[in-house]
Each structure stands twice: as C-alpha cells, then as structure tokens.
Amino acid sequence: MAQQNFLELVRKRTSVRSYSAQPIEQEKLDYVMESVRLAPSACNNQPWSFIIIKDKERLAQLAETYPRDWFRAAPACIVACGNHTEAWKRPHDGKDHCDIDVSIAVTHLTLAAAEQGLGTCWVCHFDAKRCSEIFNLPAHIEPVALIPIGYPKDDEVFINNVKNRKSSIIKTEKT
Numbered sequence: 697m698a699q700q701n702f703l704e705l706v707r708k709r710t711s712v713r714s715y716s717a718q719p720i721e722q723e724k725l726d727y728v729m730e731s732v733r734l735a736p737s738a739c740n741n742q743p744w745s746f747i748i749i750k751d752k753e754r755l756a757q758l759a760e761t762y763p764r765d766w767f768r769a770a771p772a773c774i775v776a777c778g779n780h781t782e783a784w785k786r787p788h789d790g791k792d793h794c795d796i797d798v799s800i801a802v803t804h805l806t807l808a809a810a811e812q813g814l815g816t817c818w819v820c821h822f823d824a825k826r827c828s829e830i831f832n833l834p835a836h837i838e839p840v841a842l843i844p845i846g847y848p849k850d851d852e853v854f855i856n857n858v859k860n861r862k863s864s865i866i867k868t869e870k871t
Contacts, residue, residue: 709806710857712815713766715846720750720772724812728845731808737797738784744798746805747775747831757830762822762842770844775827776802781836798840805843815848 725748732746749755750772758775759768767773776798783794806816819842827839848854 705807705811707859708854708857709810710815710853710859711817712844712846712848712853713817714849714853715766715770715815715844716849717769717771718847720814720846724814725772725845727812728805728808728814731804732801735797735801735804737800738793741782741784741797743779743782743784743794744801745777745779745837746801747777749773749775758827758842760823761827761830762819767819767842767844769849771846772844774805774843774845775831775839776805776841776843777833778838778840779836780838794838795840802841802843809845810854813847813851813854814845815853816843816845818843 729746729748732744735742737743749758755768755770755773758773778794778798780792780794783792783797785792802818806818809816820840822839822842824839827833827842828837831839833839
C-alpha cells in the first residue's frame with residue numbers, strides 16, 4: 697500500500713452511506729482497532745469500549761436504533777461506548793471528559809479505516825437507550841456513536857470527496 701501523508705488521509709476520509717456486501721478482512725479490522733487502542737485520552741484513562749457487530753441478526757437489532765436503509769447495508773458496525781466511571785473529571789468544575797475521549801478514539805477509527813480503503817460514517821442520531829438495552833449495558837456505560845464500516849459501494853467515493861469547510865478557523869488575539 698502506498699504511504700499517504702496525514703493531510704491526504706484527512707482529505708480522503710468521508711462519511712460513506714452506501715456499502716458493498718464485501719466482507720471486511722479481519723487483519724484490516726484489527727489494524728483499525730489497534731489505531732483506536734493507541735488513541736490519546738485525558739490522563740490516559742482510556743474510558744472506552746467498542747462493540748464490533750458483524751452478525752446479521754445483531755446488525756438488524758442495532759438498526760432498530762437508527763432505521764435507515766443505508767445503515768442496514770453496512771456489513772459491520774462498531775458501537776463506541778464511554779465509561780463514565782473511568783473517565784477523567786476536571787477538578788475545577790467536574791467536567792466529564794468521556795465524550796471527548798471517545799470522540800478522539802472514533803477519529804482514529806475513521807481515519808485508519810479510510811487508510812485501509814474502508815468507509816465509515818459517524819452516527820450520533822440514534823436511540824442510545826434502546827442500544828443500551830440491546831447490548832445489556834450497565835448505567836455507567838454510554839453508547840456514544842455508531843460507526844457503520846465496510847467497503848464503499850462506489851470506490852471513487854474517496855477520490856471525488858469534496859469537503860465543504862470554512863475558509864479559516866484560526867483566530868489570533870491582538871496583542
């Protein structure tokens with residue numbers, strides 16, 4: 697595989713909403729999850745867990761939480777969960793960094809998947825309560841995001857990826 701620089705990889709990553717039925721090779725999934733494992737977190741608490749679903753029946757159950765046809769077509773889905781008892785809390789105001797830490801790990805996931813030619817889509821608009829019920833999650837474990845993953849139906853999706861972004865996000869303080 698040809699090596700990419702980071703900016704090329706960031707430009708390649710896109711939200712994929714059309715998947716082929718091609719199964720994901722285990723070594724690619726292992727690579728993606730190793731990238732997740734190495735993600736930074738506040739005080740290195742790593743307050744996360746990831747449930748990888750490939751079984752058709754379990755995927756159908758998960759689709760109850762986000763009933764979209766394109767979502768059902770993904771050959772696998774990863775449920776990114778945050779553990780609120782393990783998350784670092786800022787001492788000054790008690791801010792729980794669980795969502796932040798899980799988000800960093802999911803960013804690693806989506807970038808590593810794109811590098812491997814796999815598509816993902818960060819899904820936050822789902823029924824988290826029903827998801828918790830399906831996987832029998834304890835109260836301190838929160839399903840934060842669903843990440844469908846698989847080969848895009850259109851392999852040109854990474855090439856024809858136009859990002860609509862603000863021209864500048866940098867603000868400099870006047871001295």
